[in-house]
Amino acid sequence: MADAQIRIFSGTSNPDLARGIGAYLGLPVGAMHVFRFADGEVGVRIDESVRGLDVFAVQSTCPPANETLMELLIIIDALRRASAARVTAVIPYFGYARQDRKIKPREPISAKLVANLLTTAGADRILTVDLHTGQLWGFFDIPLDHLPARMILGDYFRSLAIEHPVVVSPDIGGVKRAREFAQYLGAPLAIIDKRRDRPNQVAEIVHVIGKVYRRTAILVDDIIDTGGTLTLAAEALVKRGVRGVYACCTHAILSPPAMARIQRSPIEQLVVTDSIPVPDDKRTSKLAVIPVAGLIGEAVQRIHAEQSVSELFGASRVMQPATEGE
Numbered sequence: 001m002a003d004a005q006i007r008i009f010s011g012t013s014n015p016d017l018a019r020g021i022g023a024y025l026g027l028p029v030g031a032m033h034v035f036r037f038a039d040g041e042v043g044v045r046i047d048e049s050v051r052g053l054d055v056f057a058v059q060s061t062c063p064p065a066n067e068t069l070m071e072l073l074i075i076i077d078a079l080r081r082a083s084a085a086r087v088t089a090v091i092p093y094f095g096y097a098r099q100d101r102k103i104k105p106r107e108p109i110s111a112k113l114v115a116n117l118l119t120t121a122g123a124d125r126i127l128t129v130d131l132h133t134g135q136l137w138g139f140f141d142i143p144l145d146h147l148p149a150r151m152i153l154g155d156y157f158r159s160l161a162i163e164h165p166v167v168v169s170p171d172i173g174g175v176k177r178a179r180e181f182a183q184y185l186g187a188p189l190a191i192i193d194k195r196r197d198r199p200n201q202v203a204e205i206v207h208v209i210g211k212v213y214r215r216t217a218i219l220v221d222d223i224i225d226t227g228g229t230l231t232l233a234a235e236a237l238v239k240r241g242v243r244g245v246y247a248c249c250t251h252a253i254l255s256p257p258a259m260a261r262i263q264r265s266p267i268e269q270l271v272v273t274d275s276i277p278v279p280d281d282k283r284t285s286k287l288a289v290i291p292v293a294g295l296i297g298e299a300v301q302r303i304h305a306e307q308s309v310s311e312l313f314g315a316s317r318v319m320q321p322a323t324e325g326e
Helices: 015-025 066-079 110-121 134-139 149-161 172-185 229-238 258-264 293-304 310-314
Strands: 006-010 030-036 042-046 053-059 085-092 125-129 144-147 166-171 189-195 204-209 216-224 244-252 266-274 289-290
Touching: 006 015, 006 293, 015 053, 042 066, 053 066, 053 266, 053 293, 066 085, 066 216, 085 293, 125 293, 134 293, 144 293, 149 244, 149 266, 149 289, 166 172, 172 189, 172 216, 172 244, 172 266, 189 229, 216 229, 216 266, 229 244, 229 258, 229 266, 293 310
Parallel strands: 006 053, 053 085, 085 125, 125 144, 166 189, 166 216, 216 244, 244 266, 266 289
Antiparallel strands: 030 042, 189 204
């Protein structure tokens, strides 16, 4: 049943997801106009009263990241100035998360900067899906609720009834994520040790740690950008005798030439969520898209009711079917 004290507003980055969250809650998306001035500045106008209401602003900071982030900051400021009682920034994909530490001297920690900007804009709370690293929690001085996507992705792979699966982390940094996914599926874990000198450079596979021979591999990652590391990992696994390779990720950035690489690769199917909208020209027979509106909608409902969000991870969930590419 819809709650009159909740409002859902959407930026321009992922309006379909916002509508899905609203549908789960039985609410329409709030009336808001986002526009651009002639010089490219972002303008926002809230077209309904939000005074005293619990407001959730949905916006993935996906490409173009600078545009979507600035838009979100201005939306939050507009809602705060319109006297909303609480503003929660619902950020299914948190951009700049990969810039979470200094690797070399004189580099920024941009993820911390973004956290500061969101707080300064007036956000009271953050709700996000699959942060790139756990340390990002510590960048925020306001409450943050984190939703792991392993449940909905894991349920999809359970439905496939894959024989002798092995969950594979494509790098050392993703071991914790892959281990939790493996535990959810009741499958063993393997790890790929890779080397990469620069961001977006194709990595070099050094070792595959774990038993993968004559098993079906499921590569698990949180972000797929150009797809170079993923496809290289799939080829390395085939050389080591796997029966087949699947892959999944939460945030499908899929910058060119990602889909071309995936189409040429031995990956049988890539399973992603719609935390970032996947355009029609990237939807192929190898791609399956799982909606996260139900997961986020349930979390929104619990936040509004001051209930535990973490209990959601062990509770029964309403699942929506994946939509496969043509």
